[in-house]
Amino acid sequence: MREHELGEQHLAGAMALSRAANWNQNEADWRMMLRLGKGFGLSAADGSLIASIVVLPYGDQFAWMSMVLVSPQHRRRGYASRMLRRALGYLQARGLVAVLDATPAGHEVYVQEGLRDAWGFRRYSLAAARPVTGWQDVSGLKLRHLMPDDWPQILALDLPAFGASREALLRALAARLPEAALVVQRGERICGYLFGRDGREARQLGPLVAQDLPAAQALLSHVLASVAAPVYMDIVDHHTSLRSWVLLQGFTVQRPFTRMVYGAESAPGNNETVMLVAGPELG
Numbered sequence: 316m317r318e319h320e321l322g323e324q325h326l327a328g329a330m331a332l333s334r335a336a337n338w339n340q341n342e343a344d345w346r347m348m349l350r351l352g353k354g355f356g357l358s359a360a361d362g363s364l365i366a367s368i369v370v371l372p373y374g375d376q377f378a379w380m381s382m383v384l385v386s387p388q389h390r391r392r393g394y395a396s397r398m399l400r401r402a403l404g405y406l407q408a409r410g411l412v413a414v415l416d417a418t419p420a421g422h423e424v425y426v427q428e429g430l431r432d433a434w435g436f437r438r439y440s441l442a443a444a445r446p447v448t449g450w451q452d453v454s455g456l457k458l459r460h461l462m463p464d465d466w467p468q469i470l471a472l473d474l475p476a477f478g479a480s481r482e483a484l485l486r487a488l489a490a491r492l493p494e495a496a497l498v499v500q501r502g503e504r505i506c507g508y509l510f511g512r513d514g515r516e517a518r519q520l521g522p523l524v525a526q527d528l529p530a531a532q533a534l535l536s537h538v539l540a541s542v543a544a545p546v547y548m549d550i551v552d553h554h555t556s557l558r559s560w561v562l563l564q565g566f567t568v569q570r571p572f573t574r575m576v577y578g579a580e581s582a583p584g585n586n587e588t589v590m591l592v593a594g595p596e597l598g
């Protein structure tokens with residue numbers, strides 16, 4: 316076994332790992348994460364990639380850890396724990412708190428390495444598009460596509476919501492799926508925004524940051540009428556009204572995730588306004 320950084324030459328192996336776990340990332344996702352952060356891998360003597368982890372630094376306080384994958388035939392041999400310790404060492408050397416979103420299987424690994432639970436979210440999936448119901452624009456909201464002049468307002472709202480600047484990520488997402496890059500205004504001020512991206516199985520919507528439920532519903536009503544299904548979105552658990560409304564639109568719950576943190580008391584950001592996370596691999 317050889318530990319190494321992940322580069323362009325490992326993309327096929329990385330895709331094989333995420334496909335084997337039935338994850339939604341496509342090659343554009345892997346490229347984006349390796350451009351914005353750093354990947355580590357473990358390869359067998361024949362050169363095949365058998366384990367991965369990615370770290371995505373956001374500002375100078377914390378970093379995301381994601382893409383913890385071990386090929387099915389090499390599981391339960393300590394490789395995920397080894398990759399995790401490698402990434403934690405990298406982040407500790409830089410004084411960064413580590414945050415991640417755990418699947419139930421991953422959670423079992425991470426608690427043993429000292430990560431603690433912060434809060435949860437669930438993935439909702441929509442197999443086929445249908446008209447959105449149960450929402451009427453009675454609140455004077457104006458919905459439109461993102462424009463270049465919107466960035467200062469979006470970044471000012473996103474900083475307290477997410478807990479750090481993720482401008483490079485948001486700009487990359489805006490280019491990935493422009494029809495999902497939307498803002499909603501009340502008067503002259505932006506009160507919510509949404510981004511999305513294509514995926515291997517489905518289009519993923521998120522992040523969605525909004526000041527209230529009608530703003531979130533306006534964004535989702537618009538995007539669900541224009542983006543082709545299947546669609547995934549990861550809704551923060553305590554937004555119960557949004558979760559109920561989404562079930563009425565035909566979404567079903569696919570799986571739970573737990574946000575976990577290492578090196579701090581709590582996870583960064585304010586999930587009062589973060590309604591959809593960007594996804595477990597991005598934060």
Ligand SMILES: CC(C)(COP(=O)(O)OP(=O)(O)OC[C@H]1O[C@@H](n2cnc3c(N)ncnc32)[C@H](O)[C@@H]1OP(=O)(O)O)[C@@H](O)C(=O)NCCC(=O)NCCS
Binds near residue numbers: 386416417
């Ligand atoms: C989760 C995953 C990364 C674990 O990889 P791994 O190399 O098998 O994990 P490790 O061998 O380091 O496990 C260390 C310990 O964690 C626990 N653990 C690991 N996988 C577990 C599982 N599926 N169920 C319950 N406990 C588990 C066990 O206590 C294990 O020790 P043991 O084998 O001596 O009992 C791997 O199963 C995988 O790729 N799953 C699909 C993708 C995924 O869910 N990744 C996590 C993303 S957050």
